Amino acid sequence: MSAPSTTAGLAPLVFITGASSGIGQALAERYARAGWRLALVARRATELQAWVEAQGLDCGRAAVYGADVAQIASIAGAGDACLARQGLPDVVIACAGISVGMDSAEREDLEVLxxxxxxxxxxxxxxxxxxxxxxxxxxSGTLVGVASVAAVRGLPGHGAYCASKAGVVAYCESLRLECRRHGLKVVTLLPGYIATPLTARNPYSMPFLMPVERFAEQAYQAISAGSSRRVIPWQMAIVAKLLRLLPDPLYDRVMGRRGRKPRRG
Structure with missing residues (x-):
């Protein structure tokens, strides 16, 4: 798919957080191949800049913004800098996120939450x-929130992650309703198990594990189509629906034996 046209003869612009690795970087590479201009955000700005240069992307095609999404002023400042330097994006993808196990019996894990x-x-x-x-x-414009299939039901040791991703789904749906009358699209992506540094540490089986490049291709197509919600891969969409339908006693017996997400440290 070729990049759509935009004003002043410039290629369209995509703003991506968490672009130094994993899903964010794979999406950056996919959009670069489609001819888009890139506004890339990460805490590890030096590492991200090295990746941009290794891709042969000059300053006219890509700009790197160092920011920490844990600090509102930092990530909002990166957005302001993008507006001043590159203009208003056509697509904004919020990829940055963390996944850490927690045990609610441990007081220090409340900080993880x-x-x-x-x-x-x-x-x-x-x-x-x-x-x-x-x-x-x-x-016009498209806002993309990256949630997870973990938003569908709670998992052992995943209290913080499952709660946060369920929050992403609900927030993006609310935002979609707010933005519809303005001509904006809000896309919610729910990845299953994707082969990234984030999942490499998981000590349990990960059915339908998908290479990150294949995920990026399918996510790119879903965003281009303006899908309101897309589970990737499709097999996990079926699994998610089945899990949602399981009665609580049966779900508890099946998933209660599953390995826990490791706590920090």
């Missing part, structure tokens, strides 16, 4: 905020 919600939820909203007013005035 706080940090997870701050990054995965508040950070996502702060990623979108700098662009919303201008997108509404323009009457």
């Amino acid at each position: 706080r940090e997870t919600l701050l990054i995965n939820n508040v950070g996502l909203a702060a990623t979108f905020q700098p662009f919303l007013r201008a997108m509404r005035q323009r009457g």
Whole structure:
């Protein structure tokens, strides 16, 4: 798919957080191949800049912004810098997130919950905020929230992660309803198990594990189509529906034996 045209003869612009690795970097590579301009955000800005240069992308094609999504002023500032330097994006993808196991019996793990919600939820909203007013005035734009199949039901040791990703789904649905009359699209992606550094540490089986490049291709197509919600891979969409239908006693017996997400450290 070729890149759509945009104003002033420039290629369209995509703004991606969490672009230094994993899903964010795979999406950056996919959009680059489609001819888009890139606004890439990560805490590890030096590492991300090295990746951009290795791809042969000059300053006219890609810009790197160092920011921490855990700090509202930092990530919102990256959005403001993008507006000043590259203009208003056509697509904004909030990829940055963390996944850490927790045990609610341990007081220090309440900090894990706080940090997870701050990054995965508040950070996502702060990623979108700098662009919303201008997108509404323009009457076009796509906002993409990356949730997870873990949003569907709770998993042992995943209390923080499951809660945060369920929050992403609900927040993006609310935002979609708010933005519809302004001509904006809001896409929620729910990845299953994707082969990234984040999942490499999981000590349990991961059915339908998908290479990150294949995920990026399917996500790119879903975003281009303006899908309101897409589970990737499709097999996990079936699994998610079945899990949702399981009565609680049966779900508890099946999933209660599953390995827990490791706690920090």
